[in-house]
Amino acid sequence: MTASQIIFYLISAFMLGTAILAVTTRKIFRSAIWLLFSLIGTAALYFWLEVEFIAAVQIIVYVGGIVVLIIFSIFLTQQSGQRMAKAPITRVIASVLATIFGFSLTFLLISQHSFQLTEKPFDWTISKIGMQMLGTDRNGFALPLEVVSILLLAAMIGCIVIAIKSNPEEK
Amino acid sequence: MNEIPISHILFVSTALFFIGMYGLFTRRNMITMLMAIELILNSVNINFVVFNKYLYPDKLDGIFFTIFIIAIAAAEAAVAIAIIINLYRNHQSIDVEEAEEMKF
Numbered sequence: 001m002t003a004s005q006i007i008f009y010l011i012s013a014f015m016l017g018t019a020i021l022a023v024t025t026r027k028i029f030r031s032a033i034w035l036l037f038s039l040i041g042t043a044a045l046y047f048w049l050e051v052e053f054i055a056a057v058q059i060i061v062y063v064g065g066i067v068v069l070i071i072f073s074i075f076l077t078q079q080s081g082q083r084m085a086k087a088p089i090t091r092v093i094a095s096v097l098a099t100i101f102g103f104s105l106t107f108l109l110i111s112q113h114s115f116q117l118t119e120k121p122f123d124w125t126i127s128k129i130g131m132q133m134l135g136t137d138r139n140g141f142a143l144p145l146e147v148v149s150i151l152l153l154a155a156m157i158g159c160i161v162i163a164i165k166s167n168p169e170e171k
Numbered sequence: 172m173n174e175i176p177i178s179h180i181l182f183v184s185t186a187l188f189f190i191g192m193y194g195l196f197t198r199r200n201m202i203t204m205l206m207a208i209e210l211i212l213n214s215v216n217i218n219f220v221v222f223n224k225y226l227y228p229d230k231l232d233g234i235f236f237t238i239f240i241i242a243i244a245a246a247e248a249a250v251a252i253a254i255i256i257n258l259y260r261n262h263q264s265i266d267v268e269e270a271e272e273m274k275f
Contacts, residue, residue: 008175012183019187019210023194028203035206042213045183051220054237058216061241066209066248073252074202077259087197095196099189106185110178115226117177122228132231141235148242155246163253165260 008048015041026083028074036067053126177225180217187214201255201265205248212244 015038022034039062046055136142187210194207216237223233259265262272 002174005174016183016186016190019190023190023207028200031203031206035209038210039213042217045217046220049220049224051224051234054220054234057238057241061245065245069248069252070202070206073255076256077265084200092197095193098196099193102192103185103189107182110181110185115177117225118228120228122224124231124234129231129234144239148239152242152246155250159249159253163256
């Protein structure tokens with residue numbers, strides 16, 4: 001095994017292990033911290049794949065934005081030291097069976113499919129991404145970019161409207 | 172870089188997807204369910220980047236899909252947390268079993 005392969009398996013084990021801990025631990029604050037480590041592991045996988053731009057976006061948006069938002073909402077809504085209620089054993093067994101069957105089905109599909117790999121190098125640069133992102137020709141992504149910006153604006157206004165504190169006399 | 176076959180990376184992302192699925196099935200707390208959804212979206216992002224890199228290296232569509240999914244996931248998380256905080260204010264609980272005011 002070469003160093004690159006060892007690093008890949010280490011990153012994958014880290015990512016999957018912390019993800020399992022994030023969905024099984026019973027303290028909600030620890031769950032958020034394990035999720036943080038899992039997202040950092042995903043960013044490391046992007047670095048390993050040599051797509052540094054996506055790795056940077058992942059760290060900025062997920063680790064810097066979403067996890068902080070989740071931690072804030074945990075502090076606003078519950079006692080973080082308290083343990084969550086255990087799931088009923090029938091639900092756990094059913095979920096484990098469902099996930100194992102789904103995983104093995106997908107595993108079979110992937111292992112039996114032969115992918116047509118190319119030996120061409122993956123040439124992405126940030127300037128290429130930027131030119132295509134704002135391009136209006138056949139391969140341009142200008143319209144989706146505008147739609148996403150409208151969506152972000154709508155989400156921002158929606159969040160303020162939903163979470164705003166109404167006057168106590170109105171209630 | 173092609174020392175790792177593409178199928179191994181796809182196995183990792185599949186495992187991440189089903190770990191998120193397990194969390195979504197077993198948890199009944201809205202914030203932890205939101206975390207499970209973030210895990211699922213992450214596994215989809217890995218798939219897009221890997222397919223783009225290994226199968227269509229002369230195009231950039233997978234990278235664009237990943238960027239848009241990350242943006243939409245951020246918007247979704249913000250709206251979900253606003254709803255959760257509003258629900259907590261009205262019910263003092265964020266358990267999905269107890270949020271049954273709009274049932275039927």
